[in-house]
Amino acid sequence: METLFIGKNLLFLTEVESTNTYAMGLLRNVNTVEGTVVYTDNQSRGKGQRGAVWNSAVASNITASIILKPRFLGDDESFFLSKISALAIYDVLTDVLNSSHYDIKIKWPNDILVNSGKIAGILIENNYHQQMLQHSVIGIGLNVNQADFQELAGTATSLKLLTGQQHDRAEVLEKLCRQLEKWYLLLKSGNRGRIRETYLARLKGMHQTLTFTLPGDANMPFRAKIVDVDRGGKLCLEMEDAQLRRFDVKELRFTE
Numbered sequence: 001m002e003t004l005f006i007g008k009n010l011l012f013l014t015e016v017e018s019t020n021t022y023a024m025g026l027l028r029n030v031n032t033v034e035g036t037v038v039y040t041d042n043q044s045r046g047k048g049q050r051g052a053v054w055n056s057a058v059a060s061n062i063t064a065s066i067i068l069k070p071r072f073l074g075d076d077e078s079f080f081l082s083k084i085s086a087l088a089i090y091d092v093l094t095d096v097l098n099s100s101h102y103d104i105k106i107k108w109p110n111d112i113l114v115n116s117g118k119i120a121g122i123l124i125e126n127n128y129h130q131q132m133l134q135h136s137v138i139g140i141g142l143n144v145n146q147a148d149f150q151e152l153a154g155t156a157t158s159l160k161l162l163t164g165q166q167h168d169r170a171e172v173l174e175k176l177c178r179q180l181e182k183w184y185l186l187l188k189s190g191n192r193g194r195i196r197e198t199y200l201a202r203l204k205g206m207h208q209t210l211t212f213t214l215p216g217d218a219n220m221p222f223r224a225k226i227v228d229v230d231r232g233g234k235l236c237l238e239m240e241d242a243q244l245r246r247f248d249v250k251e252l253r254f255t256e
């Protein structure tokens with residue numbers, strides 16, 4: 001792999017419950033080198049965000065976890081890892097899809113959509129030590145060759161569904177490692193402004209007025225404009241009365 005450290009230590013498992021859980025276990029038990037990538041062809045109990053499951057057809061997609069040791073980030077800065085992971089996936093997709101037919105967007109906080117279908121999700125698990133991040137496991141599910149999404153048909157997509165072609169998963173994984181390393185090194189070198197700006201520029205609905213609902217109040221939709229995502233990852237909305245309000249991911253639903 002042509003990277004400095006991400007993916008130099010590649011650990012392939014034929015089957016595992018969750019690459020994230022496996023990677024967290026590695027960090028507990030052995031001194032695992034930064035940049036280690038754990039990936040599998042068959043994840044039997046993949047974890048999604050907010051307690052959801054992540055189902056992925058066997059030997060079709062990328063289900064991988066990357067171990068990082070971002071000890072330069074404070075415990076309130078972990079959202080930077082979400083941003084750089086989303087940016088890295090975005091760059092891989094731009095490279096592979098390479099045509100203006102594809103509208104690639106980051107859906108807050110860190111889903112990746114192409115032509116409005118979800119192609120990738122990110123689940124990050126962190127350990128902290130003395131108010132700093134100690135270890136992070138960046139779990140990425142990227143749909144490559146899966147063509148049938150069953151109950152998710154219409155909301156999920158893959159490179160195969162978009163292009164009509166099979167894609168080489170090893171090549172896509174290598175690109176992902178390269179892009180993640182690029183953004184991670186940029187973060188490490190202190191270039192947070194560029195990360196923040198690029199994330200916002202690629203965010204679905206940025207500067208647009210959209211319809212939202214609060215989880216307990218699905219029949220009370222409201223219109224508001226997305227104006228920012230703060231350091232902690234909260235979405236900042238300008239309400240109809242011009243007030244600014246911040247929402248955590250658990251506190252808000254997009255309805256379009």
Ligand code: BTN
Nearest residue numbers: 018020046047048049121139141
């Ligand atoms: C989401 O809900 O959008 C996040 C999905 C994250 C899935 C990936 S697949 C590899 C890694 N291992 C897991 O158990 N989950 C993540």
